[in-house]
Amino acid sequence: MRNTLDIRTVANRYAAQLQLCCSQRSTSYCIAQTIHAHMIASGFKPRGHILNRLMDIYCKSSNIAYALHLFNKIPEPDIVARTTLIAAYSTAGNLKLSQEVFGGTPLSTRDTVFYNAMITAYSHNNDGHAAIELFRDMRRDDFRPDNYTFTSVLGALALIVEDEKYCQQMHCAVLKSGTVFVTSVLNALISAYVKCASSPLASSSLMMGAAKKLFDEMPNKDELTWTTMITGYVRNNNLDAAREILDGVTENIGVAWNAMISGYVHHGFIHEALEMFRRMHLKGIQHDGFTYTSVISACAYAGLFKHGKQMHAFILKTEEKHEPEFSLSVNNALVSLYGKCGKVEEAREIFNKMLIRDLISWNAILSAYVNLGRIVEAKSFFKEMPERNLLSWTVMISGLAQNGFGEEGLKLFNQMRIEGFEPCDYAFAGAITSCAMLGALEHGRQLHAQLVKLGHDSSLSAGNALITMYARCGIVEAANCVFLTMPCLDSVSWNAMIAALGQHGHGLQAIELFEQMLKEDIVPDRITFLTILSACSHAGLVKEGHCYFNSMRGCYNITPGEDHYARLIDLLVRAGKFSEANDVIESMPFEPGAPIWEALLSGCRIHGNMDLGIQAAERLFELMPQHDGTYVLLSNMYATAGRQNDVAKVRKLMRDRGIKKEPGCSWIEVESKVHVFLVNDTVHPEVQAVYNYLEQLVLEMRKLGYVPDTKFVLHDMEEAQKESVLYTHSEKLAVVFGLMKLPLGATIRVFKNLRICGDCHNAFKFMSKVVGREIVVRDGKRFHHFRNGECSCGNYW
DNA sequence: GTAGGGTTAG
Known part of the structure; x- marks a missing residue:
């Protein structure tokens, strides 16, 4: 017992x-x-x-x-x-x-509780349909749904975006069940209507109206009721209505305020979000990790580094009170803040100190390195990551593409698919940008087709990448076609298309598009002005370019940077306006740096302005003594003037300083494969046939008046030898390979790492006439379209 | 024994 x-x-x-x-x-x-x-x-x-x-x-x-x-x-x-x-x-x-x-x-x-648990299980695993199916089964089997059943099943309903009938049917079921006065059920019902309101299959105003009616008539509102209604309005883009609800809240409900703040952040109303936080603090409303994360991300988004740092300091003061779960998301937001503001070392320090890290922490630090172009470190982070998701892959792929590692970008894109990740539109954009860098048109076209097939073709980021890809691959018409058919455009799209027209020498069309952009109330940014200035420069539109430059500060409150000044100088000196260029340099609020002198030097080369050219070169030697481009431009300038002794002096200078000219390299895509040719190539398997065909073509070209221009040969040697050096230039080899391999009549599209050589530029004019085909060459600076003996660049190369 | 809102990575 x-x-x-x-x-x-x-x-x-x-x-x-x-x-x-x-x-x-x-x-x-x-x-x-x-x-x-x-x-x-x-x-x-x-x-x-x-x-x-x-x-x-x-x-x-x-x-x-x-x-x-x-x-x-x-x-x-x-x-x-x-x-x-x-x-x-x-x-x-x-x-x-x-x-x-x-x-x-x-x-x-x-029993009912047993069913409730399973309905919730489905709902938690995002299977709304199974949850609703089970709800039907339970009613069929005569189990009476209670308030728990309805809160769960309504939550499941909110998961599946369907038409308004679903909500109304469930509303009827609630009315019949007698649970209609239970606050939690009504909250769930409001939540379902709100979700339905953002479905394209339902009328937003009707559904929000139904939600608001329930809300107004509810006798016992709790914390959740207020918050649900606020998020409801936020999600349906009615921030004013959300604010009105919040203003009616008299209790200390931090969650409701958090909902409002994050709503403002997501809609880009950063100052409103910060103001809300200030008021929340003054009113003594409880703030927590959710609040801080939203506020920090607001600062990161708007680049308000000082505010973000203040928030960080504020959190550190109260650190001992925080749970690890709290620290995780707040620290993630901080890593992202410091990363976005370019303070990668600070971001790294926080990341290193974190006791718990999740995928978001890793992705945040990865993006921080990628955004600064620190690809080597980014790659090692990517390798070390304990797990990766779609975003990790996408960040790395676009990072590689944007920093000139096109080939690696494409490799990673393929690897991602092998590992079972279905690429999203951003990942496609990264891969397409890689194609743009490489000039891999066929590959880019295939990606475009896949994009359409997967239904990503209305994506803004992918569309913008396509515009750039087609333009950089030499088909400005295709770029325009993408631009015209995109369902919505942003300033990036406009900038990309203006740049496309500019690069191909269509300066007037670029200006026309810029004016249209203004008419459609798209505000031009720093990049817009860089592209429009380049476009004017490529087409020799001096007056127009100058006028746009002057409008930057006055009309758009953009302070011109050194890059803008450099393009203005470029525009002026290409047109031979040296004294005006000089005036601009003197008016600059800062000392001229390398970009300014580079622009000046290349203008001097075109116009044979020897004195100023030498001056500019000397400045550049001081600023970047290891840069091979300066030596090449200077010696080209001497060569054009027939000053062979000075050419030799420059050559000696290079030798003494141990500077090697970056070897010329050109490539062409044939049947989706990229073929690379180096200067004096002996590596490509078919190069001998290329040399033979080139020899034949030169004979024909000479008949039309082509004379090899040996003054572009830097090295000192016999005249006949110099001539044969010209025939080893990589761009000639790539073009001739294209003529041999591509179908009759097809345009030849060749890419070169450096600026095109003067003799090649002349030779391609004759070649285009001999073979009756269009030859397009993209060099380090711009595009050349050779057609019937002429080049689109107007000899401004 | 079962339910419902607010956060962070491009």
């Missing part, structure tokens, strides 16, 4: 202790396991609800195998044990096990 009583007392004590553990946070689970160990040691055999509680604890601490072991020891587990297990498995992310337990339970032993 006494013994039985003892066991009961012990059991009650165990139960009370476990209850205490479960009501606290996950950190108490290990204590619960110690209690279990105590049971085993003292020979106490847990049964009934104590066993159920233990199973729950093991599942929640991710020890599913052990939970299952306990469950299997129960001879006939009751409905409570089964319900616990379904919920626990689903929290651990194992829907299959939940389903197994559910299916293995006879209908006669089931």
